[in-house]
Amino acid sequence: MEAEKGRAVTAGEREAWMDLAVNMAKEALESGEVPVGCLMVYNNEIIGKGKNEVNETKNATRHAEMVAIDQVMDWCRQHKKEPKEVFVNTVLYVTVEPCIMCAAALRMMKIPLVVYGCQNERFGGCGSVLNISSATLTDTGEPFQCIAGYRSEEAVEMLKTFYRQENPNGTGCRLTFKSTWHSKSAGIRLCGVKLAFGVVHFLLFQTLLPGVIAPWNKYSTHERGRQRETILKRELAACSLAAAEMGDVQTN
Numbered sequence: 243m244e245a246e247k248g249r250a251v252t253a254g255e256r257e258a259w260m261d262l263a264v265n266m267a268k269e270a271l272e273s274g275e276v277p278v279g280c281l282m283v284y285n286n287e288i289i290g291k292g293k294n295e296v297n298e299t300k301n302a303t304r305h306a307e308m309v310a311i312d313q314v315m316d317w318c319r320q321h322k323k324e325p326k327e328v329f330v331n332t333v334l335y336v337t338v339e340p341c342i343m344c345a346a347a348l349r350m351m352k353i354p355l356v357v358y359g360c361q362n363e364r365f366g367g368c369g370s371v372l373n374i375s376s377a378t379l380t381d382t383g384e385p386f387q388c389i390a391g392y393r394s395e396e397a398v399e400m401l402k403t404f405y406r407q408e409n410p411n412g413t414g415c416r417l418t419f420k421s422t423w424h425s426k427s428a429g430i431r432l433c434g435v436k437l438a439f440g441v442v443h444f445l446l447f448q449t450l451l452p453g454v455i456a457p458w459n460k461y462s463t464h465e466r467g468r469q470r471e472t473i474l475k476r477e478l479a480a481c482s483l484a485a486a487e488m489g490d491v492q493t494n
Contacts, residue, residue: 251357255286256335256389259283259335260335262279262288264393265279266291266292267293271403273293274297275297277403278337279292280334281334281335284332291309292308292310294309303343305341307348314329331354332353334355334356335357337358338360338397339359339360339368339370340356340366340367340368341362342365344367345366345375349384354386355387355388357388360395360398
């Protein structure tokens with residue numbers, strides 16, 4: 243049994259929930275999406291689930307985890323629950339290590355435990371590229387525990403199958419947004435997009451890239467690392483305002 247902050251996940255629970263996440267990843271693959279599937283489980287109930295919808299929506303932020311977060315927000319509204327109280331008692335099961343954007347969103351939503359299959363060596367935010375789950379990033383949401391490796395080989399094979407195929411939507415990065423801004427659920431989705439873009443802008447353009455471009459060359463490696471960490475703390479704190487907006491939309 244794995245435990246964190248009083249939470250416990252048995253091998254049987256992990257197997258059952260990850261089986262469903264793998265099935266969602268298979269659905270994504272069949273629909274021409276990157277095969278990632280996830281579930282958010284609260285009190286032994288699935289309150290959010292998602293698979294990649296990037297190609298379908300032409301929206302690069304619609305990763306499985308972001309879709310699931312939106313569903314949890316809708317569930318909280320329907321059941322008159324405070325999102326912050328629900329997220330801190332929710333476990334995420336996902337077939338692939340969350341990317342940097344999604345890991346930052348999970349941290350800001352204060353999800354305590356993430357169970358994932360294979361590593362994401364290109365974009366992973368739970369240690370493969372950056373360790374957004376780390377306890378060393380203070381004042382930026384809450385660190386979370388990761389349990390990796392279950393059904394990892396199957397997750398890798400699905401990814402290989404996808405990338406062997408030609409992705410008809412893979413050459414463009416144009417984003418589109420639906421115009422149903424009048425509804426609360428659309429407002430929640432908009433806040434989710436703002437959160438995602440804030441995280442991506444900061445992490446990619448202020449944390450990763452500055453370490454290899456000229457303005458940072460005057461600093462030693464140690465100094466660059468300290469400055470990146472300072473920026474990370476400041477900018478993730480700013481991005482958390484978007485997470486707070488998600489709660490405001492839900493309660494208003």
